[in-house]
Amino acid sequence: MVKKLERDFFQRNTCLVAQELLGKVLVFQGQRLIINETEAYAGFDDPASHGFRGKTPRSSIMYGEAGFCYVYLIYGMYHCLNVSTEQVDYPAAVLIRGGRLITDLTSSVNLNGPGKVCRELGINLSQRGIDMTQSPELYFEDIGLKWSYAATPRIGIKQGLEHLWRFVALTNVE
DNA sequence: ACCCCGATCGTA
DNA sequence: ACGATCGGGGTT
Numbered sequence: 001m002v003k004k005l006e007r008d009f010f011q012r013n014t015c016l017v018a019q020e021l022l023g024k025v026l027v028f029q030g031q032r033l034i035i036n037e038t039e040a041y042a043g044f045d046d047p048a049s050h051g052f053r054g055k056t057p058r059s060s061i062m063y064g065e066a067g068f069c070y071v072y073l074i075y076g077m078y079h080c081l082n083v084s085t086e087q088v089d090y091p092a093a094v095l096i097r098g099g100r101l102i103t104d105l106t107s108s109v110n111l112n113g114p115g116k117v118c119r120e121l122g123i124n125l126s127q128r129g130i131d132m133t134q135s136p137e138l139y140f141e142d143i144g145l146k147w148s149y150a151a152t153p154r155i156g157i158k159q160g161l162e163h164l165w166r167f168v169a170l171t172n173v174e
Numbered sequence: 175a176c177c178c179c180g181a182t183c184g185t186a
Numbered sequence: 187a188c189g190a191t192c193g194g195g196g197t198t
Contacts (some may be wrong), residue, residue, distance in 0.1 A: 039181070048181065050195095058195055075182050076192030082181085095181060115182050156181050 005140040007133050010066035014042035014085045014092040015165055021094060022169045023145030026081075028121050028138050033111065036147075036169035037098035039154045042086065048160035051091020061129060062091040069130040069138060071123060078115030079124050083132055083140075097155070097166070147171050 005024065010017055018038040026033040041049035041062070050059040050072070061070040061084050070082040070093050082093040096117055100108040111117045118124065123138075130138050148171055151164040 041181070050181080053196085056196070072181085072195090073193060075180055075190090076194080077190095078182055080181060097181085113182065154181070 001144060003142045005067075005133065005142060007065075007067050009140075010083060010085050010133070011087065012085070014040040014094060015167075017083075017085045018094040018165070019149055019167050021083075021096070021140070022149050022167060023143075023147040025141040025143055026096060026099065026121075027141055028123060028127075031121055032102045032141075033096075033099040033117065033121065034102070034108070034145075035096060035099040037096075037112065038167050039095040039097055040085075040092075040163075040165040040167075041082070041095065041154075042090075042092035042165075044091065046160050046163070048154060048157040048163075049091060049093075051093075055091070059091060062093045063089055067131060067133040069127050069132050069135075071118070071125055071128040073125065074115070079118035080114040081118050081123050081127075 018040040021035050021038050024035050051062040055063045061068050066085050068084045071079050081096045084093050086092040097114045098112045101111050102108045111120055132139050147169040149167045149169055152166045153161045154166045
């Protein structure tokens, strides 16, 4: 049974959402990515989070309602896709770091790294702010997979390394 | 108005 | 291990 993820899925603890997004399918304009790597960024005490320094125009989606698309530009050349989580006024989101892009009936390619995910799917700032529980072109699906995972420090940050908030699928991943 | 640097990637 | 790369967020 295939079910689109709804608001209540995202209105929960960010690490839990990040863990449960493993094995879910990101759908964008008909392309399907089976997610196998995520990271959580959450709360007022997470120095690695864009929400850490208060609500700004860029981080405002992290402070908003859960289930919304937060895309930002990094290193002047790559985009990173996140989905907002938890409650309004609590800054939190899950970064989609990797997955398997289904290319045809029998094959797929691994996309490891948030920049590659956005580059290959064609996601950019124009997707920023989309309600992923309402959009017909950008949403998540539950196809009945539940994967075990490993938790590690997040990649590419210098602060908040004590949190094991990166989640990598252990099974069904080549 | 502007400066600085990053939730990266690819190559060495 | 490290350098390329550059738009825009945050602050002035």
